[in-house]
Each structure stands twice: as C-alpha cells, then as structure tokens.
Amino acid sequence: MATKRRKRRKARRRGWYAVLPYLLGAVIGAAATGGLAWVAWTWERALDARLDPIRTPPQRYAWTIQPEPAFPVPPYARFLKGVRIVLDPGHVGQRDPGGTWKRGPTGLREAEVNLRVAHFLREFLEAAGAHVTLTRERDESLNLPDKEDLRQRVELANRLPADLFLSIHHNANSNPQPNYTSVFYHGTASDNPASLSAGRYLITGLNDALRLESHLECALLSDYLVNDRNGFAVLRQAEVPALLSEASFHSNPAEEARLRDPVYNRREAYGLFLGLARWAQGGLPRVALAAPKNGAVRRGGEVVVSLDDGLSARGGWGAEQVRILPDSVVVKLDGQPVRFTANLSKRELRITVPSGTFVGRAALFVDFVNIFGQHVVHPRLDLEVGR
C-alpha cells in the first residue's frame, strides 16, 4: 500500500520534471528574442548617431538635432561692410518690476537673453565690417519711464540714420506649449517695404540656427496683429527700416533651458547674422538728390534724383546692366503721386514739381525694387518748394 503511494508520488514528480525542458526552452527563447531585439535597437541607435549621407533616407535625419556649434563668417558677409545697424536688446531699460514679469518658468529673464544675443550678433557683424550700435550695453535699468526709454532707443537709429533697426526679443505665452519664431514689421506692408526683405532673411536665418520643431503659417507679421492700429511703440517711431525679432518662447520650459546656454544664444545670433549677410548681399538701394542738390526748387520746376540699385557700384561682371525693375518705380510728393520720367540706364529720374504744390518743406518719396527684390532703404528726400 505504502509503496504504491510512493510510486504514484514519484510518477507525479516525474511528470513535473518532464515539463522542465519545455519551460527552459521557452525562457531561453524569450531571452534570445529579447536579446536580438536589444541588439537591433542598439544597432539602430548606432546608425542614428552617424547617419550615412548616401544611404540614410532623408526622413531619418531629425531636424531638431543641433549640429556641432561652428560659426564661420561666409565670404558674402563682406557686403555688410559699412552697413549701419542699430541693435536693441529688448527691455530692462524699462522698469523691471520683478516677480514673473518677462521671466521664464524657472526665472530666466528675457532682458538678459536679449542682451547676450545682441552682444554675440554685434561681434559677428563687426567681424564683417558693419557699423553696429547697441541701444544698451549692460543689464541695467536706465530708470526712465517706459515711453521715454523706447523713444530714446529708436531716436538713436533715426539720428544716424541706420540702415536697419533690429529690436531683439523672446516671446512668452501663458500656455507653456508654444515655441516658434516670429519677426514683426510696423503697420501695413506698403508702409514698410524695405523692412520686409530684411525680415524674410532673418526668419530663414533663425530657422536654420534654432531648428525649432514648430513654425507659424506665416512668421513675418505686422505689429498691428498684437496692438491693433498702433503696433509696437519701438517700431512705430522708427523712420528707418525696423524689425522686432521674437526668436523663440522663453515661457516654454525646454526652450527656457536652451536659452540659458550661451552657446545656444550664439547660435541665434549667428542665424540673425547670416540673415543680415544675405540681406546685404542683395544690395541696399538708395536714392539721392542730383539736382538741385540742396532740394530748393520752384513750383513747376524739375528735380533730378539719382538711383543706386545697391549692386552696380560694386563693379564686376554685368555692372553696367539695369538692375532695377522698371515697373517698380514709385514717386510721391507729400503722399501724392507725381509725374516723372525714368532713364534707368543712366539710373536717373526727372520729376516735375506740380505747379499747385504748397510752398515750403515737402517730402519727396522715391522707391524702386532691385533684382533681389530689395526696396530703397531711405526713400525720403526733403525739398524746399519756393514760388
């Protein structure tokens, strides 16, 4: 009886052992599959680390991965030589009430980032021979009321006059999600044609440098979108081409962390710099009074204006060619269109001052577009109309 029971128990035990090899096999199999998957995953990652420019499909290159920092000055940056640029690192001159005002989620101050970017940008621009003026050098309040602080910043650009006024800012939103680039011009597109082309180049420069994931449907925006009918005070008061860049959002936690890094600030400055170098390569068209040089003219008299397309004076191959779009010439006297004859091969306009013009100071506006799509930087000429 007892042996029978033992035998039965033994058989039961043998039955359990019989399953063991299968179990072991299953465990080894799972481990092998897992191991293979791990090897494959590691291999994939190794491939990602050094993508093969010939064999890797383009979608495998992640846009947001920054290349090693390098800031070479391209040869075409030489066209910035002599260009007058005023950089305005936004804020701080205005009263800084502390707290969360213009600060990122962990307290990074926008004013401090703006200043670092401006300093780096000046370094690049000066290396290319541009004349750069900063509206503030330090991270210190000027203790001026906001209105006066902003007026003084723009006044600096108007007095030179600068070829471009660029106010450097970073954006913020109560939602921590958004992070994109925008560049603002003042008013309507026709108020600001010369600013627009610089704005387009700044956007592409920033896109390449920051490699943000999201982009607006249109990143070049009128300041009327933010401040209906008035725009930004700092742009509104500018009498020269003027832009305000909001490269990214310091209210986005990941972006705030990046903005703390001076190398990232330098990347941004480099993007703005390349944008400005490409803008300058397209030439900065200018107009001047050729006769009478002092602008004193009688009603019904004639004014001769010389046109500089910003390109031909460089000389070189094709310098004698007409590089002005003939249909783009616009002439206005105190806002009213006036008659003119254009001799574009001589780069000259002859304008008749209407006999009904008021006596006294009058603003002559002369604009045109060169083959790079660039408008006249300072289109306003002052006349003194006599009887």
Ligand SMILES: [Zn+2]
């Ligand atoms: Zn700002």
